[in-house]
Amino acid sequence: MTGQSRTRHDAPDPWETEYPKDIWNARHLGITALNRVTIHFDQITRPWLKILAKKWACWRLSTGLTIEPAAMGTKAIETFDAFLDTTPIGVNGTADIDRALIEQFLAYLHIHSAGQVTHRLRVGQFNLFLLTTRRHGWATDLPNTAAIYTEDYPKETIRQPRALSEHVMTQLEHPENLAKWTSPHHRLITVILMRCGLRISDAVALTQDCIVRDKDGAPYLRYLNHKMKREALVPIDEELEHAITDHIAHVNRTNDTETRMLFPHSYSDAAGTGHISTHTYSKSLRRWVARCSITDEHGHPAVVSPHRFRHTLGTRLINLDVPQEVVRRILDHDSHQMTAHYARLSDTSIRRHWEAARKINASGVDVTLDPDGPLADAAWAKQRLGRATQALPNGYCGLPVQKTCPHANACLTCPMFITTAEFLPQHHEHRTQILQIISAAEARGQQRLVEMNIRVLGNLDLIIGTLDDEHAADPAPESSSGDHAS
Structure with missing residues (x-):
């Protein structure tokens, strides 16, 4: 920042040397950079716009903002500068930025980045630039009509699942593969990312006093959430606690x-x-x-990034029916909206497998549920509620929850019963138990009990026969992706 007094007589203020440059280096400014190190102004060709971009970036960094979001803001101004190269309207300064020009800029962004994450980001960052410029009086000739409204923001795109499948995670978590790490630093970071869901920038910055305990002696991992600028805690198990303690000893020894x-x-x-x-x-x-030859379900090399471990933990917790508020606190999300994303993905994944699975009733007859029908969403909502409130050890109840079950006997004689191949082990075990009951009932002369269970046995044989044929045709277990709720 030009004009600032020097902190030491023999050392110049780093801003005096860095500010005039078109590329700022965070380390030269004494700013800790986690990912990005530089901010580029060299692609902003208009001097008046570059001057404002530097003022804005300098002010943001002085408030404690990290280098990454400051660089994002500069990128938005760079995009605006590129847009000005395409418009015939003469824009010679901030006085020429009015609502009409902004609407053209919004159209330009829509053409070049619609559907991308950067679309909404560029709109938001440029809006912040206008608001800050006006608030600080950096451009007194900026028209009041130079504004971006709420309805100008593009709708947030529904993000696709980024959690790693259980097929991939099983390989990554295998002790033999973890032992293939050549760096003890990297091995422990990997375990922490998997079990605690930290962002990689927070994990690498952990300090040796990161373990704290509550009044009951339970261990927690304490870290600085750089994104939210606050300290956060996540519960850990004793195994991870010991691994961290051993690593601290290793670091101090070596x-x-x-x-x-x-x-x-x-x-x-x-x-x-x-x-x-x-x-x-x-x-x-x-x-x-690559060294561990980790592959996806199709045998292709798996694509793994540090942040996908965070998504995987969030999805796993939701699938284990951990309340969203608990998941939010574990991942230290600032809003419930982020955590709700995992719940939506979990429900979508469960529904996809449910719709794809072959479903039969107690008589072995196929049950058809149209996933694209007009009542598809309502039917799934009913099914989801039924799974939560009327779960059975060997299938699901298809009776609307508003009704009372009229069948006093087992669900295997109920026309509302539905099952899939994932319950074959339970059906085989149930069949063995039924045969034992029939044999004992016959020995005691309990003919009525024999007749009731023979009917159940007949239905079981139909179910097992039908599902065994399906299982033989497609031996891959339906739950291999880990998407079923536990």
């Missing part, structure tokens, strides 16, 4: 210089606060996945 970091890099600063970078870990993760 590190040449004193450090307070859990994952210090090979060279450490005087304060002992240097840690390995997210880029270094991400690159090592890709190499480890």
